Amino acid sequence: xxxxxxxxxxxxxxxxxxxxxxxxxxxxxxxxxxxxxxxxxxxxxxxxxxxxxxxxxxxxxxxxxxxxxxxxxxxxxxxxxxxxxxxxxxxxxxxxxxxxxxxxxxxxxxxxxxxxxxxxxxxxxxxxxxxxxxxxxxxxxxxxxxxxxxxxxxxxxxxxxxxxxxxxxxxxxxxxxxxxxxxxxxxxxxxxxxxxxxxxxxxxxxxxxxxxxxxxxxxxxxxxxxxxxxxxxxxxxxxxxxxxxxxxxxxxxxxx
Amino acid sequence: xxxxxxxxxxxxxxxxxxxxxxxxxxxxxxxxxxxxxxxxxxxxxxxxxxxxxxxxxxxxxxxxxxxxxxxxxxxxxxxxxxxxxxxxxxxxxxxxxxxxxxxxxxxxxxxxxxxxxxxxxxxxxxxxxxxxxxxxxxxxxxxxxxxxxxxxxxxxxxxxxxxxxxxxxxxxxxxxxxxxxxxxxxxxxxxxxxxxxxxxxxxxxxxxxxxxxxxxxxxxxxxxxxxxxxxxxxxxxxxxxxxxxxx
Numbered sequence: 001x002x003x004x005x006x007x008x009x010x011x012x013x014x015x016x017x018x019x020x021x022x023x024x025x026x027x028x029x030x031x032x033x034x035x036x037x038x039x040x041x042x043x044x045x046x047x048x049x050x051x052x053x054x055x056x057x058x059x060x061x062x063x064x065x066x067x068x069x070x071x072x073x074x075x076x077x078x079x080x081x082x083x084x085x086x087x088x089x090x091x092x093x094x095x096x097x098x099x100x101x102x103x104x105x106x107x108x109x110x111x112x113x114x115x116x117x118x119x120x121x122x123x124x125x126x127x128x129x130x131x132x133x134x135x136x137x138x139x140x141x142x143x144x145x146x147x148x149x150x151x152x153x154x155x156x157x158x159x160x161x162x163x164x165x166x167x168x169x170x171x172x173x174x175x176x177x178x179x180x181x182x183x184x185x186x187x188x189x190x191x192x193x194x195x196x197x198x199x200x201x202x203x204x205x206x207x208x209x210x211x212x213x214x215x216x217x218x219x220x221x222x223x224x225x226x227x228x229x230x231x232x233x234x235x236x237x238x239x240x241x242x243x244x245x246x247x248x249x250x251x252x253x254x255x256x
Numbered sequence: 257x258x259x260x261x262x263x264x265x266x267x268x269x270x271x272x273x274x275x276x277x278x279x280x281x282x283x284x285x286x287x288x289x290x291x292x293x294x295x296x297x298x299x300x301x302x303x304x305x306x307x308x309x310x311x312x313x314x315x316x317x318x319x320x321x322x323x324x325x326x327x328x329x330x331x332x333x334x335x336x337x338x339x340x341x342x343x344x345x346x347x348x349x350x351x352x353x354x355x356x357x358x359x360x361x362x363x364x365x366x367x368x369x370x371x372x373x374x375x376x377x378x379x380x381x382x383x384x385x386x387x388x389x390x391x392x393x394x395x396x397x398x399x400x401x402x403x404x405x406x407x408x409x410x411x412x413x414x415x416x417x418x419x420x421x422x423x424x425x426x427x428x429x430x431x432x433x434x435x436x437x438x439x440x441x442x443x444x445x446x447x448x449x450x451x452x453x454x455x456x457x458x459x460x461x462x463x464x465x466x467x468x469x470x471x472x473x474x475x476x477x478x479x480x481x482x483x484x485x486x487x488x489x490x491x492x493x494x495x496x497x498x499x500x501x502x503x
Contacts, residue, residue, distance in 0.1 A: 043295070063360070066363030071362050089415050
């Protein structure tokens, strides 16, 4: 067998003293060696004590708050007397508010399902390791988040107010098929509101992280706006009122 | 006296309980962590970066603490409650007026539940905005989203139990949303309520979900969640910046 036909080993030569060879290049963080001084402390006692203090603090806060404010309790449940307004628990008021603005299957099932699926898939869309562990990752990320948050905090309340006071869907009822008015129309409108900032950011050649910051912020701030609108601003007949100016003795926060 | 202390701490019983010396040196401080099931959630050493309040605001730990408080106060409430339409409301009245600290326990459970939903949502926002969902933490992010949904489920099922007007109509409104699901909506609603409307069957089911199934799910997934945090290298604040990470 000639020399050329021999299977080539990575080390090229067979040396009795060389016991290693380069087998593969792996993309992964290296060990902590030479990464500057080890900036860590013993978990015991410092971290353990901090957690104990935090536990005591949370307990103290809850006890004090509970001594001051009693949990609400109304009359015994009566299926024959509807309360007005009848509201879900506060964290579902976003959903109940959505119901006011379009077909229930679209607003209360379709959109929330899409939202949960999107949130779950975020790390698989933005699968870049870099930028982890830093608030907003970069200066641009911070700016994108702030602008999107302001945009959403203005547009979403405006949408809720306009759709409730000039409900195009009701005004045009009978002139267009119900499906178009209640499902297609709100879906396009909602989609446009959510996608507008994404398109604006898209034009600045964003990283996946910046896109996620935009989309998540629209949905997160939007969810807060809808929850607050449903919880604080809806009074009897599920009409819009100022929270401090509700008719009768209805006060939204008594419903907690 | 010191002889007595020496005798006790050197006894086989003591040494089987505490398998390390007084933690005033690195070895025993390590052993405290590795030989204790609760402290074992942490590594022996913690980086200062991940302890910064401005980074995590302690929201994850606070959710776990509130869940613990809810478990304890919830257990106490169980001693004075039965999920029947005829008696549930009466039990709440008794609890508030006759049972020592009953009102306080109920208040803590109620406000604790609201606090937990709030803190868990804030925790999710914190993890998102610090980019802590990025690889290798993708799976733990998904676990976290499921935990958020379970938290909402725990709070929602508990809402019915006082059986007052507030509870009744909130659950009636809440479950009617499920019926809008086009294919299986009425099936889902039927499964939740056990009948066409909120009644005894619904109360029984919500009680079972509230005191057993959902808390067990939360406890199990929280264990997985915290274990994954350690497996993925602690908080993302520790992320090692070097050329080896893919971009």
